[in-house]
Amino acid sequence: MAKELKDLTSREEDYSKWYNDLVVKAGLAENSAVRGCMVIKPYGYAIWEKMHDALDKMFKDTGHVNAYFPLFIPKSFFSKEAHHVEGFAKECAVVTHYRLKNDPEGKGVIVDPDARLEEELIVRPTSETIIWNTYKNWIQSYRDLPILCNQWANVVRWEMRTRLFLRTAEFLWQEGHTAHATKEEAVEEARKMIGVYRDFAEQWLALPVIVGHKSDSERFAGADDTLTIEALMQDGKALQSGTSHFLGQNFAKAFDVQFTNKEGQLDYVWATSWGVSTRLMGALIMAHSDNNGLVLPPKLAPIQVVMVPIYKGEEELRSIVAVMEGIAAELKAKGISVKIDDRDNVRSGFKFAEYELKGVPVRLAIGPRDLAGGTVELARRDTLTKESVPAEGIADRIENLLEDIQRNIYDKALKFRDSMITRVDTYDEFKRVLEEKGGFILAHWDGTPQTEELIKNETKATIRCIPVDAPAEEGTCIVSGKPSHRRVLFAKSY
């Protein structure tokens, strides 16, 4: 591990390689034998479980229930919503057969040509179509509304260029799908859920985000409006971290889902959908980590406190571990997760490096001198600082420290993010800032997809969002010079 750690590429040298090295070496995930599909390793999955549990509680606290819909979607369902098929047909896994058979030439197994499906099935890239086909049978009257369902599931999009967590052929996510009697209710639901994502990103991932609307061309395939949370990574690129869509009546019309409203009239149902995925793992890793490894916000760290005994001989080890077990019991009573690492086959320096790599927020070391003096050595991962403190009252101190660390990681990310938002008024300045500094750029845009595409083609920057809190401000588009009424947020992105 010490050797592996030394091999960790630095951020400055190659940000992209640093990220990939870190994901693999910290034991979060790795590529599998299946192109574009990852294995989420236990340490990475433990973080995802914490995200799952926190989000799931937030969904339930806002009145949602979980359900489960089929993995497969009949091909014909895709054609029913015109934009949707455009968006997803080009990158999907298609099931065509339901049986293998022995190769008559004796080389393993082959697909049985006699077992061809009548209609091909698509492995879900997202579930609007199968869900709205189901909701059709659930909804007759306004009394059946709203439906507030969420699903935790795997989905597949056949991405050609994949990166662990950020873009994989298969990923894990949740997808909320709600049905409402009125447009106002659906719009409010989409707004509410992007708010849940913002709160989750800020309070759990320690990740400041900008909330806004997507432009027409960046919108979800089938939505009337897409809200997004956009985060900034340390290399100055944006990462779309969650989206919430107001789907209008598009899917209700595609699947003929009508209901009798309070006035006794038939109307189409209004819809939203919203999701976050294992991509958040990528955001978490890229936003906070450093050249020593992961930096995990305590609220998502599988191990919050690790204890390393510094000892010579069995007897010393036993005395130190006895003290540690006392502290561990106190911490566990406070709901803090603890590991005592008493392995005897690796040196403590190796252990220190390993837990830095793994981003354990707090490290506590006790040696014979500490034992004699009633002290412990307390190290925090986020600042890489350590101090000798009294063993007395250590559990309370650690409890406060974990809160400090959570806050500090967020503050640091916020400070960086805010330092990376630049307002520009000319296209030259836009290009210069993008080139020299990166980050978010607030600029006037004439609102046309033509200008948006020109900027994208020339600079690779896209409109990340039209921030919801963007103040009205008269100006002129940096490209066309046409009038604009508010600045929009540009960046290069993942």
Add this chain to the structure above:
Amino acid sequence: MAKELKDLTSREEDYSKWYNDLVVKAGLAENSAVRGCMVIKPYGYAIWEKMHDALDKMFKDTGHVNAYFPLFIPKSFFSKEAHHVEGFAKECAVVTHYRLKNDPEGKGVIVDPDARLEEELIVRPTSETIIWNTYKNWIQSYRDLPILCNQWANVVRWEMRTRLFLRTAEFLWQEGHTAHATKEEAVEEARKMIGVYRDFAEQWLALPVIVGHKSDSERFAGADDTLTIEALMQDGKALQSGTSHFLGQNFAKAFDVQFTNKEGQLDYVWATSWGVSTRLMGALIMAHSDNNGLVLPPKLAPIQVVMVPIYKGEEELRSIVAVMEGIAAELKAKGISVKIDDRDNVRSGFKFAEYELKGVPVRLAIGPRDLAGGTVELARRDTLTKESVPAEGIADRIENLLEDIQRNIYDKALKFRDSMITRVDTYDEFKRVLEEKGGFILAHWDGTPQTEELIKNETKATIRCIPVDAPAEEGTCIVSGKPSHRRVLFAKSY
């Protein structure tokens, strides 16, 4: 709902239709547009979530961690373990293409013939192959062992005859996959995990089970030994409810997973796998429910207590609901889930029937006379009895009652199960008991697959297991008359 309830087929009339009606009408699951795939509805999923949480804790308490492996398995992986491919190749979903395109004739979308995969991918029916291919890179030395991973996932087996929860093309499950340095350790792990399943079935599902070994022909494809828990349904058929496999070195050899043992020698790794699925939902429903609907053990009931106000007019309703909210707060403080149903568009009789159908363990009704007299009407679902009790101390009473109900449901199932185990000594008696009574039959068998198959073909009964606690007993096979040393457990099964 009242009408729907009336329509519930009775168990005596048509057990199979009763089951299906119940699953659909209680809002647990329904068939989807995709052949053999079900939609798990919110009420059904809420029960599955409780199973998930309880099992997940039991896995973690026994030292396991979760991880996630790819949905897809390269076709060639299947050929590597000879028995495994035999067991799973005939019923699998095969992905052959990765793109759709617009139909040149304008009829929606078609599979793009230019986007054929080089090697077909199988949607996992179980993950031994992809996981052992991954473990190969994780294991070098005995210090890397044991690996104790579990995965919560969806799997697909292309069943031709499907039934909600019991046998579906896609289902949800967990699959544990462990790797060990010694045979003894792996055998012990397989044994330990079938014990976890037994405890879970008995303590959570209130379902008594018989633990035993599968016969050679009923063993998991690729296992050296399969342990099973077998439950008995009310129609006298057995349901295999969970299995734990000792895989020997079969997958290690198929995927060349060797390690350096403590003695410095190379050896193949020893393996287990174990799983339970949404099939347990079927077991839960079939084991306890009656002609009025579901009977849920309190520990798995999404709503443990429902309160129905009996009132005339707004004012009376408000007074009653105020009392109910007080009781609800006390119950919630004890961790008991409560729902107050104050809907004004359905009668209370309708509500009573609905919660009976949904199997809510305890129902509490309060009317004006209760209000005046300081009483409540307390009804229990398992016995369909009710009594008027003092409102004073009601929370404590309910807490105890829920424990009583959990115990009573188990005791009832155990009593039934025990009454349905018959020892027979001749094949004629075997056939007669099977015909007239059903249930489990303990009989002597000569240990040959020929006899096993003959019995299966003639009677449809199979060897459910060779019970682990079967005492040694000399006898003769009911078919061949050859010597036998212990009785094995036969039954017709799901």
